[in-house]
Amino acid sequence: xxxxxIGAATATALGLATATAHAxxxxxxxEVGFSNVNWTGVTVKxxxxxxxxxxxxxxxxxxxxxxxxxxxxxxxxxxDAFFGLWLPTQRSxxxxxxxxxxxxxxxxxxEGAKYTLAVPQYVxxxxxxxxxxxxxxADKFESRFYGIExxxxxxxxxxDMIDDDAYNLGDWELMESSEAGMLTQxxxxxxxxxxxxxxxxxxxxxxxxxxxxxxxxxxxYFGPDQGGAxxxxxxxxxxxxxxxxxxxxxxxxxxxxxxQSIGQAYVTxxxxxxxxxxxxxxxxxxxxxxxxLDGVTTFDGEREALAVIRESLDL
Numbered sequence: 674x675x676x677x678x679i680g681a682a683t684a685t686a687l688g689l690a691t692a693t694a695h696a697x698x699x700x701x702x703x704e705v706g707f708s709n710v711n712w713t714g715v716t717v718k719x720x721x722x723x724x725x726x727x728x729x730x731x732x733x734x735x736x737x738x739x740x741x742x743x744x745x746x747x748x749x750x751x752x753d754a755f756f757g758l759w760l761p762t763q764r765s766x767x768x769x770x771x772x773x774x775x776x777x778x779x780x781x782x783x784e785g786a787k788y789t790l791a792v793p794q795y796v797x798x799x800x801x802x803x804x805x806x807x808x809x810x811a812d813k814f815e816s817r818f819y820g821i822e823x824x825x826x827x828x829x830x831x832x833d834m835i836d837d838d839a840y841n842l843g844d845w846e847l848m849e850s851s852e853a854g855m856l857t858q859x860x861x862x863x864x865x866x867x868x869x870x871x872x873x874x875x876x877x878x879x880x881x882x883x884x885x886x887x888x889x890x891x892x893x894y895f896g897p898d899q900g901g902a903x904x905x906x907x908x909x910x911x912x913x914x915x916x917x918x919x920x921x922x923x924x925x926x927x928x929x930x931x932x933q934s935i936g937q938a939y940v941t942x943x944x945x946x947x948x949x950x951x952x953x954x955x956x957x958x959x960x961x962x963x964x965x966l967d968g969v970t971t972f973d974g975e976r977e978a979l980a981v982i983r984e985s986l987d988l
Contacts, residue, residue, distance in 0.1 A: 697972050698916045701915075702972075704734070705723075705726055705916075707734070709736065709737045709738075710738070710757045710825075711852060716737075718756045722756075729978050730972035736752060740757065740825055741824055743757065744766065748775040755907045759903075760905060776907050778905045779905070782905065782926060782928060783929075783930065787873075788872070788902045790818070790870055790891060791888065795884075796870075805890060807840060814845075818848065819848050819869060820848065821849070822849065822850070827872045828847060830894040832847055859871050859883065863883060878934065918970055922978070925964060925965050925967060962988075967979070
C-alpha cells in the first residue's frame with residue numbers, strides 16, 4: 674500500500690501555499706468499505722476512488738454484490754458508500770431505506786444517463802421502435818429479453834412487465850446472466866443479423882461498439898425520456914459528517930457521460946483492469962483531479978490530496 678505522506682515539519686514549511694480544508698479524518702475512518710455492483714461504469718468509479726484513497730493513506734475494501742444487497746450493506750454500516758443508485762429506475766428498491774433513514778444521497782455522480790430496452794439499429798429500422806412493437810415480432814425475438822444479473826432492477830422491471838402482460842408480453846421470457854453474458858449474446862446476434870432485445874444503458878461502450886437504438890415507451894417501468902436517469906452516490910447516514918475528508922471526496926466525485934464512457938472503454942476495449950482504467954482516464958483528463966480533490970487531504974491531514982495523486986501518476 675502506498676501512503677504518499679510527508680512529515681509535519683515539511684507540511685508546515687509549505688505554509689499557505691498548501692493550506693488544507695481539513696485536518697485529516699479520525700482514526701475510525703481509516704478503513705473505508707465500498708459496496709459495488711458488477712457493472713463496468715460503477716466498478717470503474719468505485720475502484721478509482723478506492724485507489725486514490727489508498728494513495729492518501731486509507732485502507733479500502735470493495736465488495737461486489739447485487740443492487741439490493743449493496744443497498745443493505747451500506748444501510749447497515751457494513752460498507753460505507755455505493756456509487757450505483759440509478760433513479761428513477763431503482764426508486765422502489767431504495768425508498769424503504771430513505772423512509773427508515775439508514776441511507777443518504779451524497780451527490781449525483783452522473784447526470785444524463787439512460788436505462789431501458791434496446792435493439793440493434795437494423796431491428797429498429799425494420800419497425801420495432803416502441804415497446805408496443807415487440808410482441809408483433811415475437812417469433813423473431815424468440816419471445817426473449819436478455820438481461821443482466823438476477824435481482825437487478827432492470828431485470829425486475831422486465832419481469833413486472835411480463836407479470837402485468839404489459840404490451841402483450843406476458844408470455845415472453847427473461848434470460849438472466851450478467852453484463853458480460855448479455856453482451857456476448859448481443860454480439861452473437863448482431864454478427865448473425867438476428868433480432869435481439871436487451872437491457873441497454875448509457876454511458877457504456879455498447880453505445881459506440883454497436884449500431885443500436887433505444888425503444889420508446891415503457892414509461893411506467895423504466896421512466897420517461899427512454900429511461901432517462903441520474904446516478905447517485907449513497908453513504909451510510911451520518912458517514913460524511915463522521916469522516917469529513919473522505920466525505921468531501923465523495924461529494925466532489927462526479928463524472929460526465931463522456932468521461933465515464935472513456936473509462937469504461939478502457940476496460941471493455943483495451944482490457945485494462947478497473948483501477949488502471951480510472952488512472953488512464955485521469956491521465957487523459959488531469960483536470961478531473963482539481964474537481965475531485967479540492968480541499969481533500971491525506972488521511973493524517975499532512976498533505977494536499979491533489980499533490981499526492983499527481984505525484985503518483987507522474988503528472
